[in-house]
Amino acid sequence: MEKFVIEGGHQLSGSVTPGGSKNEALPCLAASLLTDEEVTFKNIPRINDVEVMLQVIEDLGGWYEWVGDDVVKVRTENVEKSALDTELCKKIRASILFAGAMLGRRGRCELPPPGGDVIGRRRLDSHFLALESLGASIDVGADAYVFETNGLEGTEIFLDEASVTGTENAIMAAVAAKGKTTIRNAACEPHVQGLCRMLVSMGARIQGIGTNILHIEGAKSLWGCEHTIGPDYLEIGSFAGLAAVTNSVLTIKDVVPEDLRMIRLVFEKLGVQTDLKGRDLIVHGDRELKVQRDLHGAIPKIDDAPWPAFPTDLMSIAITVATQCDGTILFFEKMFEGRMFFVDSLIGMGAQIVFCDPHRVVVVGPSQLYGATLESPDIRAGMALLLAALAAKGESTIYNVRQIDRGYANIDEKLTAIGAQFERLPVE
Ligand SMILES: CC(=O)N[C@H]1[C@@H](OP(=O)(O)OP(=O)(O)OC[C@H]2O[C@@H](n3ccc(=O)[nH]c3=O)[C@H](O)[C@@H]2O)O[C@H](CO)[C@@H](O)[C@@H]1O
């Protein structure tokens, strides 16, 4: 167990390069089960969730080797088992991603209920709907879900919601199915696109990548590939928020500008100006941060929704930024029931926030934040509290930093390089 002890109130400067996207790496690792050949992942973040996915693959009979700081090779030709390890699966939400790939590979998967962030109910209904449509039977037991099929068949799927991992499971099963599949109301986040690009480079035929209608022609066998994981736009959004709350100018290197359209628009609403110079994003946190009112002076609103809308995983960061902006703004978290509770910690640090209900808060800024003792409830709220602590006057301690580490590789080095004052210490 570790904690961060942070001395807040310092301006930061310099540049930071985001790591590869966790949410792209996880389904891509599962997809390596769809071929007998070697798959090499580049720019893959060496975080706990990735290590756990690799351990699950190893436990199933697969092989992996880290051949660089962010390069790993995976081979799964010897996978014979179809029951996944309970303890490993409980550690991460993404273990559910093995369902589609294992059905495609082995026709069977025994999957203990997945773990993951505690940010509200995490429904799996869309996964089940999609996999059943493709010809799987699913037995919901007390200790595990058992997915089985005598052969997956292409079909028409209309997802009941644009679930990210639900879509990814459906895609992985569909590329292994016989015939054509159409997935409508598909999620199309950059990480879903990344998975599709990897599968295409393995020989899969997928059309409509980046839209909410995917046409997939099942391929008999897929070959190995080298896949580079895209930069994590959630990490980029987090660093943009960090620049804003610490009045700093930061350059975020090697971004994918098209992935940042809505994120930049939302930051603009909060008065945070950003510029693109080629593939670098410059965040002008040193300029006046003033909430931009809607037409006729109306109080603006920031809400989340599936891509290309504002990502739910950046809501906690945006709320924290708003505490440092001049004006009033409503945040409406539509996707998770538990994500907003962390604002209690911000209120304790001096923020002026009205907690309307589990989905809505009103932030009135700017407020001077003061150092406090904090606990990281989930990856994104943990990062948001780290931002608040770096903005605050005085010292803060954040416990449960394991949660922050889940989503941000090498966070200590990256923050220290731009001047953040903090230490990682063991919890006695
Ligand atoms: C490993 C991974 O990739 N995890 C991400 C993935 O989780 P995950 O795939 O588990 O999340 P889902 O997309 O299934 O759903 C997230 C939440 O949004 C709700 N929902 C979803 C779609 C929709 O059209 N309407 C709606 O209300 C769901 O009911 C659920 O409460 O996507 C989430 C939503 O971007 C992110 O927070 C997670 O970081």
Ligand SMILES: C=C(OP(=O)(O)O)C(=O)O
């Ligand atoms: C909620 C998240 O992750 P997971 O779905 O893996 O719990 C996240 O990345 O913010």
